[in-house]
Amino acid sequence: MEIAQSMPGATITFPMLGDGFAIGPSNTYSLWGLELHWYGAIIALGFLLAYLYVNRRSKAFGLTQDNIIDMLLCAVPAAVVGSRLYYVVFNYALFRGDFWSIFKIWEGGLAIYGVVIGAVLAVWIYCRVKKLPIGPFLDIGGLGLLIGQTIGRWANFINREAFGGETDIFCRMGLTDASGNTVYVHPTFLYESVWNLLGLLLLHLFSKSGKRRYDGQLFVMYLAWYGFGRIFIEGLRTDSLYLFGTGLRVSQLLAGISCFAALVFLAINGSIPHDPDKLLMNTAAAEGMEAAAPEEEKD
Numbered sequence: 001m002e003i004a005q006s007m008p009g010a011t012i013t014f015p016m017l018g019d020g021f022a023i024g025p026s027n028t029y030s031l032w033g034l035e036l037h038w039y040g041a042i043i044a045l046g047f048l049l050a051y052l053y054v055n056r057r058s059k060a061f062g063l064t065q066d067n068i069i070d071m072l073l074c075a076v077p078a079a080v081v082g083s084r085l086y087y088v089v090f091n092y093a094l095f096r097g098d099f100w101s102i103f104k105i106w107e108g109g110l111a112i113y114g115v116v117i118g119a120v121l122a123v124w125i126y127c128r129v130k131k132l133p134i135g136p137f138l139d140i141g142g143l144g145l146l147i148g149q150t151i152g153r154w155a156n157f158i159n160r161e162a163f164g165g166e167t168d169i170f171c172r173m174g175l176t177d178a179s180g181n182t183v184y185v186h187p188t189f190l191y192e193s194v195w196n197l198l199g200l201l202l203l204h205l206f207s208k209s210g211k212r213r214y215d216g217q218l219f220v221m222y223l224a225w226y227g228f229g230r231i232f233i234e235g236l237r238t239d240s241l242y243l244f245g246t247g248l249r250v251s252q253l254l255a256g257i258s259c260f261a262a263l264v265f266l267a268i269n270g271s272i273p274h275d276p277d278k279l280l281m282n283t284a285a286a287e288g289m290e291a292a293a294p295e296e297e298k299d
Contacts, residue, residue, distance in 0.1 A: 003183055005239035006161035013174035013182075022176075025158055039155040043110075046151030047076070050144035057143075060207070061136040061215075062280030071137055074126045075119040082118020086111040090241035090250050111241065112149060113254050119145075135215025136280045142222035143207065146200040149226075153193040164188040164236035186236045195229040213274040220262045227259030 011024040028035050051072065058068050087109045088095055088102055094109075095102050123141065127134040156162035160175060164186025173187040199222070207218055234240060234252040241250045276282060 003165060003185065003238050006159060007175045007177060008160055010160050010175040010177050012157075012160070013176065014187075015172060015174065015184075016170055027158060038158045040105075042155040042158065043148075043152050046148040049151060050147040053147055054140045054144045057140060057207075060281060061140045062282070062284035063136055063140065067132070067137075068140075070130075071123055071126060071141070074122040075141070078118040078122035079115040080105070080110075080118070082116075082121070083110040083112065083114035086114025086117070087241065090243070111251070112152075113251055115148075116145065133215055133280055135217075135219075138216055138219035139207070139212075140218075142219040143200065143203060146196050146203065146222065146226075150193050150196040150200060153189040153196070156189040157187075162189045162237065162239060165238055185238075188233050188236050191233050191236075192229065195233070196226070199225040199229070212279065213276060214269065214278070215280055217266075217269070220265050223258045224262035224266065227255040227257075227262065230255035231259065 008027055009024070011022055013022045025038070027039070028037050029041070030036070051068075055065055055068050058065055084102070084105055090111075091109070119141065120138065123137050124134055126132075127137060153162070163173065163175070166183060167186050168184065169186065171187065171190070172184040173190075174182050174184050176182040203218055203221060203225070206212065206221070212218060231252055234249055234255060240252070242248060243250050243253065
């Protein structure tokens with residue numbers, strides 16, 4: 001049986017939760033007379049939680065709250081544009097003849113690798129202009145991305161999209177259309193959300209362990225972790241973007257390349273001595289102590 005890439009309006013069941021569990025959440029909700037999409041609300045929630053986290057932990061990376069706000073003002077618009085462009089470029093057939101549909105991001109069609117590429121490019125430009133090291137921004141940004149990805153995948157759940165092929169696995173998800181036909185599929189959005197949450201917990205603990213040896217290390221670890229999981233999860237999906245008519249899944253290919261490159265980078269840097277005092281959080285702390293020292297001590 002051929003499975004559609006999305007089944008909006010389908011009733012959702014999870015056999016592992018019992019026969020009585022069945023939900024059919026609406027894709028939209030009303031607020032002050034406006035009809036809004038849950039997809040956008042969930043993405044916004046992910047962004048808000050990510051902001052609260054990175055803002056709270058900015059000092060641990062040698063950054064100020066102003067740095068965080070400036071970074072987000074640059075990175076967020078670039079991430080949205082990058083995610084949509086990535087999706088449109090590799091799925092152009094859906095938009096041919098309907099140019100304005102390209103801008104209807106509330107209907108879905110955002111790609112996480114486009115988010116990463118757009119955000120990293122914007123942060124790189126920001127750091128070049130401000131003459132700031134990019135490593136700490138990428139480190140804390142990677143943690144923020146994991147929060148956003150963990151929450152954001154539930155937007156796919158509401159839209160009944162980003163699921164996998166048919167399966168009888170214990171955690172399968174049932175989708176029942178208006179005709180009463182049910183198909184059981186891999187809930188790949190759930191797999192990825194759980195994988196991202198686990199990665200967030202591990203990298204959060206690592207960032208607080210005092211074992212971070214150089215700026216940028218956490219972000220490279222993020223690339224390795226996310227890429228490794230995405231290699232397998234992407235292979236299950238029915239809505240993959242393919243490389244211009246080939247049989248290669250774009251995100252799976254990028255996941256493999258980024259994971260391999262990140263592991264090589266980590267291995268090489270693991271054999272190179274790094275001075276922890278050169279971490280921005282330590283140099284900023286040292287400069288702050290020097291600035292606060294009494295004049296006679298400075299002499």
